[in-house]
Amino acid sequence: MSQIEEIPQGAEVSIFSKNEKKARQAIAKLNLKEVKGISRVTFKKRGNQIYAIDNPDVYKSAAGTYIVFGEAKVEDLTQRLQQAQAQAGAEGVEPVAEGATPTDPASITADLQAASISKPEEEEDDNEEVDETGVSAEDVALIIEQTNVSRSKAVKALKKHDNDIVNAIMELSQ
Known part of the structure; x- marks a missing residue:
């Protein structure tokens, strides 16, 4: 009888294929450094087609070359834009769920303006x-x-x- 363990909700589990295991071993030998904190990588192709990798494993070489591991999914920007416009038109302004980021243009503009305001640093030498x-x-x-x-x-x-x-x-x- 096999023992089944439950995976906690929200935990990230990765099952690597044989080829991916070999690639990771080769990368380990190249002394590449893992880049932490990247939640999404996108690659844009002609025709507004995007390949997106959510929660990727990213490695960087000393020369600035990046290697990305993860499952690439095709996203079509024009389709997403049409869906967002249809949803916004049908509901008026979309309610924002708790913890989610607002998607209406006014809040995005406000966020960008707030982010662009630089914090005042040491202003001691301004007067001299x-x-x-x-x-x-x-x-x-x-x-x-x-x-x-x-x-x-x-x-x-x-x-x-x-x-x-x-x-x-x-x-x-x-």
């Missing part, structure tokens, strides 16, 4: 004058635009990196 000699005003403006920092911080970062815009932006973006 910074010597801008040897620094291009265009470079400073570009850094301010890309990183949303004060002018003095942008000038200091440019000087620290010998007018290297990329490294200055990278420093201020962290």
Whole structure:
């Protein structure tokens, strides 16, 4: 008589095929690092066709190449859009279930605006004058635009990196 164990509700269970086990063993030998926190991977194809992998196992190489394991399902964006429009038209505004994210355009716009508001960081050096000699005003403006920092911080970062815009932006973006 075989013993059957119950799987707790909400638990993730993976049963690997023989080929997938071999592929995972090969990946383990390549010293790839597992990327945590990815809940969905999508691949877009012509004709608004999308292959989506929910809860994938993602690995990254040192060169920036990604390997994704999971079950790919075909999703058609035009079909999903038509379904959403039909549902919104029939019900007016769709009620949002507890824990779900709202899908109406006004709430999505509000969420995007709230996410784009940058938190004020240390504003200590905003009031002090910074010597801008040897620094291009265009470079400073570009850094301010890309990183949303004060002018003095942008000038200091440019000087620290010998007018290297990329490294200055990278420093201020962290």
